[in-house]
Amino acid sequence: MTKDKKGLTDGVLTAAFHAGTPFATLVRLYRQEYGRLGLALLVYIVKHSPAWAMPLATANVINIISDPANHPIRELWWNGVILALLQLQNIPSNYWYVRLISGAIRRVELEVRVALNRQLQQLSIGYYTRASAGALQTKVLRDVEVLEQLTRQVFQEVPAILLTVVFVVIVTAVRAPWFLACFALLVPLAVLIVGWARTPIEDRNRNFRQAVERMSSRVADTIRMIPVARAHGVERDELAKVEDSLTEVRTAGLKLDSANALFGATAWVTFQSFNAACLILAGWAAYTDRFAITVGDVVLLTGYFATLTTSVQNLVNMTPLIARGLESVRSIGEVLESPDVEYNEGKIPVRRTKGHFQLEGVSFAYADGKEGVQDITLDIPSGQSLALVGPSGAGKSTLLNLLIGFIRPTRGRILLDGQDMTALDLRSFRQFVAAVPQETLLFDGTLRENVLYGARTVTEEQLQQALKDAHVTEFLMGLPEGLDTRLGERGARLSGGQKQRIAIARALVRNPRVLILDEATSALDSASEHLIQEALARLMRGRTTFIVAHRLSTIRGADRIVVMKDGCIVETGQHDALLSQQGVYAQLAGTQHVLASD
Incomplete structure (x- = not known):
C-alpha cells in the first residue's frame, strides 16, 4: 500500500x-x-x-x-x-x-x-x-x-x-x-x-x-x-x-x-x-x-x-x-473490482535497459480463442531496427503490443536483456520507450506541454533541438503564441502532418532506448517525409527500433524486415534479399499493400 x-x-x-x-x-x-x-x-x-x-x-x-x-x-x-x-x-x-x-x-x-x-x-x-x-x-x-x-x-x-x-x-x-x-x-x-x-x-x-x-x-x-x-x-x-x-x-x-x-x-x-x-x-x-x-x-x-x-x-x-x-x-x-489489471507491484524495476529482446515460441490468443500471433521466435539485438510488414490481420499490432507489454503471451516468453518480462515492472520499463503511433494523440494543452509529455528532465536547448529535428519549427512561428499556443482538444487546431511532427518531437525529447514507429510518416507529404526520415534516422541510431509502415522508403533501410501472415512469420531478411526471393514481401512491395494496421 x-x-x-x-x-x-x-x-x-x-x-x-x-x-x-x-x-x-x-x-x-x-x-x-x-x-x-x-x-x-x-x-x-x-x-x-x-x-x-x-x-x-x-x-x-x-x-x-x-x-x-x-x-x-x-x-x-x-x-x-x-x-x-x-x-x-x-x-x-x-x-x-x-x-x-x-x-x-x-x-x-x-x-x-x-x-x-x-x-x-x-x-x-x-x-x-x-x-x-x-x-x-x-x-x-x-x-x-x-x-x-x-x-x-x-x-x-x-x-x-x-x-x-x-x-x-x-x-x-x-x-x-x-x-x-x-x-x-x-x-x-x-x-x-x-x-x-x-x-x-x-x-x-x-x-x-x-x-x-x-x-x-x-x-x-x-x-x-x-x-x-x-x-x-x-x-x-x-x-x-x-x-x-x-x-x-x-x-x-x-x-x-x-x-x-x-x-x-x-x-x-x-x-x-x-x-x-x-x-x-x-x-x-x-x-x-x-x-x-x-x-x-x-x-x-x-x-x-x-x-x-x-x-x-x-x-x-x-x-x-x-x-x-x-x-x-x-x-x-x-x-x-475488474480482474483485468496489469500487475506491477512487487516486480523487478527496470533501472536501465540495452533494448535486447528475445521471443521464444511466443503465441497470443484473444478471449474468443482466435490467435493473434503463433509461435514467434525472434532475437532482436540491442540497437537493431526491425520492420514488421504484412497484410491486414497479419499480427503486426499484436506483436507490438506484446513487445511493449500491453498484453502478455498466452504461450512462450519474451526476454528483455535476458530477463523474463513477466517478472519486470513494466511501468519502469516504459520510461525507456517512446512511440510514434499511426493516430497522433494530443491533449488540450500548449504545444510545449504536448511535446514534453512524459519527459521529466529536458532542458530548453534539448527541446529546441527536438523541435528542429522534427521540423516543428517550420510551422511554429505561424502559431499565435508559439510554444505556448493551446492546441485544442485532440490538437484540433493542427493539420495531420503537424500533429505527426509533434509526436515525433515528443519521442525525440525522451531520448529512448526502445523506439516504436507505427506509421510514423503516414500523415506527411513526400517532401516532409524526406525531412522526417533524416530526423528519424538520427533518432534510431543506437536504439532498438520497431517499425510498422506501408511505405517502402520507411522500411527499406531497416536492419531486418519480418514479413508476417496469419499471425506467423513467413519471411525475414533485408529489403533487397526479400525482393529477390519473389515471395510475400515482393508481392506486397509490388502492389504497395504493406499495410500498417491489423
Missing part, C-alpha cells in the same frame, strides 16, 4: 469495495470517519432540538391558558425563553454539523475518484478495447456524485429520523403510554410498502444507469467523429444514432420516475390516512375522558404522531434514492 502527497491511501479503498454487497461497502468506505460522524450525530441532537421541543411547548402553552388557576403566567414566559434559546443555538450548531458531515463525505468522494483513476491507469490495454470511454467517464463523474448524494442521505437523514423516532417514543411513553400501540403499527406498514416497491425500483435504476452509460458512449463517439461525418455528409445518420440513445434514456427515466411516483404516492396516502385515524382516536379519548389525557396532550400526541409519520415516510421515500445510490456502488465496483 502506498500513500501520495495528499495523504490518500492506495489499496485500502479498493479493497473495501465489494459490488455484491453495496450497502456494506458504503459502510466500510467510511470506517476512517466513524469518529467524525459520531460527533456530527451529537451535534445534530443539539441542532435539531427545536423541532422536538416545539410540540411539547405547544402542549404546555395550551394547558397553561386552558387552566390558568393551576399554571402561573411565568410558566408561559419560561416556555418562550427556552424555545428562543433552542432556536438561536441552531445557527452555530448547524454550521458545525455541516462542516463535520461534509468533511467526511467530501474526503470519501475524493478518494473514490482517486481510486477509480488509479485503477484506470492499471487496467490492461485489452480492457479499453471492450470498455467505452464515455461509460467510464460517467462512472467517475455521475456515479460518484450519486454515491455522494446517497451518503448524505444515509449519514444525515437516517440518523436524524431515528433520533426523532426515539425522542417521540420517549415523550409519548411518559405522557400517554397507551398511544405507543398506534406508533407500533407504523413499522409493519413501512416494511410492507418498502418490500412491495424494492425490486422494481432496483431493476429500473439499473436499466436507467446502463442507458445513461450507453448514451454517454454514443455522444463521445459522435463528437469524435464530427469531422468524418461532415466529410461524408452523414450528419443526419449520426444525429439519428444519438437521438436513439437519448430516447432510450428518456424511456428508462420515465419508467424509473413512474415507479418512484407510484411508490411515493402510496406511502404518502397510507401514512397520512393512518395519521388522521390516530388524530380521531386521540380526540375521542379526550372527549370521552378516556386514558386521562388533556387537550394539550391531544395536540402533543397528534403533533408528535405527525412528526413520526413524516419521519417514517421520509425514511420509506428514501428507498428510490438508496436504490439509485447502491446501483452506483455496483457500477463503480465494475471498475475497481
Whole structure:
C-alpha cells in the first residue's frame, strides 16, 4: 500500500469495495470517519432540538391558558425563553454539523475518484478495447456524485429520523403510554410498502444507469467523429444514432420516475390516512375522558404522531434514492473490482535497459480463442531496427503490443536483456520507450506541454533541438503564441502532418532506448517525409527500433524486415534479399499493400 502527497491511501479503498454487497461497502468506505460522524450525530441532537421541543411547548402553552388557576403566567414566559434559546443555538450548531458531515463525505468522494483513476491507469490495454470511454467517464463523474448524494442521505437523514423516532417514543411513553400501540403499527406498514416497491425500483435504476452509460458512449463517439461525418455528409445518420440513445434514456427515466411516483404516492396516502385515524382516536379519548389525557396532550400526541409519520415516510421515500445510490456502488465496483489489471507491484524495476529482446515460441490468443500471433521466435539485438510488414490481420499490432507489454503471451516468453518480462515492472520499463503511433494523440494543452509529455528532465536547448529535428519549427512561428499556443482538444487546431511532427518531437525529447514507429510518416507529404526520415534516422541510431509502415522508403533501410501472415512469420531478411526471393514481401512491395494496421 502506498500513500501520495495528499495523504490518500492506495489499496485500502479498493479493497473495501465489494459490488455484491453495496450497502456494506458504503459502510466500510467510511470506517476512517466513524469518529467524525459520531460527533456530527451529537451535534445534530443539539441542532435539531427545536423541532422536538416545539410540540411539547405547544402542549404546555395550551394547558397553561386552558387552566390558568393551576399554571402561573411565568410558566408561559419560561416556555418562550427556552424555545428562543433552542432556536438561536441552531445557527452555530448547524454550521458545525455541516462542516463535520461534509468533511467526511467530501474526503470519501475524493478518494473514490482517486481510486477509480488509479485503477484506470492499471487496467490492461485489452480492457479499453471492450470498455467505452464515455461509460467510464460517467462512472467517475455521475456515479460518484450519486454515491455522494446517497451518503448524505444515509449519514444525515437516517440518523436524524431515528433520533426523532426515539425522542417521540420517549415523550409519548411518559405522557400517554397507551398511544405507543398506534406508533407500533407504523413499522409493519413501512416494511410492507418498502418490500412491495424494492425490486422494481432496483431493476429500473439499473436499466436507467446502463442507458445513461450507453448514451454517454454514443455522444463521445459522435463528437469524435464530427469531422468524418461532415466529410461524408452523414450528419443526419449520426444525429439519428444519438437521438436513439437519448430516447432510450428518456424511456428508462420515465419508467424509473413512474415507479418512484407510484411508490411515493402510496406511502404518502397510507401514512397520512393512518395519521388522521390516530388524530380521531386521540380526540375521542379526550372527549370521552378516556386514558386521562388533556387537550394539550391531544395536540402533543397528534403533533408528535405527525412528526413520526413524516419521519417514517421520509425514511420509506428514501428507498428510490438508496436504490439509485447502491446501483452506483455496483457500477463503480465494475471498475475497481475488474480482474483485468496489469500487475506491477512487487516486480523487478527496470533501472536501465540495452533494448535486447528475445521471443521464444511466443503465441497470443484473444478471449474468443482466435490467435493473434503463433509461435514467434525472434532475437532482436540491442540497437537493431526491425520492420514488421504484412497484410491486414497479419499480427503486426499484436506483436507490438506484446513487445511493449500491453498484453502478455498466452504461450512462450519474451526476454528483455535476458530477463523474463513477466517478472519486470513494466511501468519502469516504459520510461525507456517512446512511440510514434499511426493516430497522433494530443491533449488540450500548449504545444510545449504536448511535446514534453512524459519527459521529466529536458532542458530548453534539448527541446529546441527536438523541435528542429522534427521540423516543428517550420510551422511554429505561424502559431499565435508559439510554444505556448493551446492546441485544442485532440490538437484540433493542427493539420495531420503537424500533429505527426509533434509526436515525433515528443519521442525525440525522451531520448529512448526502445523506439516504436507505427506509421510514423503516414500523415506527411513526400517532401516532409524526406525531412522526417533524416530526423528519424538520427533518432534510431543506437536504439532498438520497431517499425510498422506501408511505405517502402520507411522500411527499406531497416536492419531486418519480418514479413508476417496469419499471425506467423513467413519471411525475414533485408529489403533487397526479400525482393529477390519473389515471395510475400515482393508481392506486397509490388502492389504497395504493406499495410500498417491489423
